[in-house]
Amino acid sequence: MSAPLPFVQFRNVGYAPQGAASGAIISELSLEIFSGETLVLLGESGCGKTTTLRLVNRMLLPTSGEVLVAGKPTSEWDAISLRRSTGYVIQEAGLFPHFNVERNVALVPALEGWTGERVRERVREMLTLVGLDPEIYAARFPGELSGGQRQRVGVARALAADPPLLLMDEPFGALDPLTRASLQNEFARLRARLGKTVIFVTHDVREALRLATRIALMRAGRIVLLATPGEFMLTDEPLARAYLETLRLDENRTAPASKHGG
């Protein structure tokens, strides 16, 4: 493959709320994300991972530099159409509690004016895809689902309008370890099948190593390391070493229990 075009490109991006230079959350961030890859933004809370994600679908606009999506700066994109062609999954799923599962999944197709029959067909397809039987779950309300089921619906909703790009902000962070692991595995399979470009935010190094094609390690609004999981395991970068260290400590201390957790 000879130098494919990046699908998302950060060009020397800075972001500070209300333009306050001192309080910059993101500084001098440059990054290229290629079609079909899963880029994981890894870092502690407050390092600017979520802000970076929100810059992609124009939930935020950079205060310096620019972010390009499909070759066009986000500032020139219509925010609504950019967001409707970008899937978004967040930690607590953010499902509408007054919509049943069917309406939640159908949200973007309905906003885009799909016909009723096509929407229903798509909802069935998406629910099946994420492992929920439409016959059982379509009519349920989010309050009647488990955390893992809610998160599956969240993924189905994000994929419903078949967006080329998927943004995921710690989607499995609030789940218990068993559910999290099984969702991670299913997500890895799904991604291989659908060929989506994914930007994935997490603070869990294990999750990053499992899902990423490349990992961007962030600290204080900057990328300190950009590496494939293989390179990440071998790097001398101190923060990356520290993350790997926790992994090892974790395994030593909780060796018997980790059989279940892993």
Added chain:
Amino acid sequence: MNLIEFVKSNWREVLTLTGEHLYLVLFSMLFAVVAGIPLGILVARRAALKRAALGVAGILQTVPSLALFGFLIPLPLLGGIGARTAIVALILYALLPLVRNTVTGIEGVDKSVREAAVAMGMTGRQILWQVELPLALTVILAGVRVATVISVGVATIAAAIGAGGLGTYIFRGLRQNDNTLVLAGALPAALLALAADWLLGLLETRLDANRKRRAGTTRGAHRARLWQCVAVAAVALVVAAVALAAWRGSQPKGAAGAGMGHASVPVRIGSKDFTESIILAEMLAQELEARGAPVERRYELGGNLCHDALVGAQLDVYPEYTGTSFTAILKHQPVSDARAVYERVRSDYAERFKVEVSAPLGFSNDFAILVRGADARSLNLRTISEAIPHARGWRAGFGQDFMSRADGYSGFARAYDLRFAARPREMDLSLTYRALAAREVDIIAGNSTDGLIAALDLVQLEDDRRYFPPYEAVFLARRDALEQNASLAAALRSLAGSIKTDEMRRLNHEVDGRQRAVADVVGEWRRGRGFSVSPS
């Protein structure tokens, strides 16, 4: 007469007043909802507006209702006396719970839900209508519920500015020392409040149940049912409001029928919210009607609303007392010379308000220091001075008016060097009579012409140090009304000097003590005095 008998024989009036009450509440709530919810939405979106808007609404809520009515009366368009002013005031009171609950409801929407809505590419309007409002609905509805219940309560005070409603019974009952009448107003009002609370609560739980509905029924049916519910409620509301408005429009305003053939504007006669004032106003009304002039009766106005309405050209004439005008309105220091007070009031009113003062009606209604007849007899009390030594062991109860006026309590206590066992209890004037009779207090300041003095066996102590200024009864009339309507001047002349103090006391007792209708009592008095009854 017990409550059931009263309602049986007056059910038509009870229904009318309940209808008026409902009309006030429904109309004001309709406007308040239409204004308050969008205001709440706007405020929820602009943090800068929020504090200011909630602050203003909160301050409005703390203004006592009678004071708010007072502020509104002189305003053009909004003001005046009657239902319109009451509705404006009720709207202002309803705003706080509506705006606050709308803001709370919208702000209470889960952050992750709002975030998801934005990230899915919903527009601001779609987020408002499909996410924020549906999720805030039960909280907003709870605000409507609270506002409605408050409105039912505040609407009872609307009777003080001639807006009718169940408060009419409550005020009349307090004035006439009649528990049945108070209950006849308070009970339906309480039932209205409970009914409103229950109905809106029902709607609230219904909407809530819809949201958490179990799987089974299809979405279409559930939405259709919701819309049905809302539509039925809206239609019922509009029908009720329109029917009431139409029905109110068809009611004759005052008994203006006597002036057939006269194309002249009716004379608008006001009265204060106590029996004597109403009787005097009715005397003038019947005198004018006997002369063929149409009148509009706007009785039972609370506080100083009569004065405000007269000066604001909402009234043409109302009965007043020279002492009240002299001290409470013109703010002069109390003077005890009746002639001097009358002349000063006359010249000041002519100059400042373009209002003429009629010749005195023949009696004066002074502050009367009253004790129980039994105490007066056993202690052998005749004058206030003789009561001074006993006062140290007595509890006093005075009306708000007496406590606050320049010629009231503070000067009185100084003039007689009076000390009571405790600071005087401040309460509604009509309640002081009951409190005295029930031995809750031992001395009160009433009105010398009050019918209850004889009825409750009370004794008036003589003002032997001549502290209290004279309160001669007169009519105050707008100069332009007198110029427009010759029969008004003639009617005022014929009433001059026609009523003596004991006669006034008797008339008051006919109404307060024997609970007869004011119009009947006045009609009887006119026949007894040989006033001409047929129009000339």
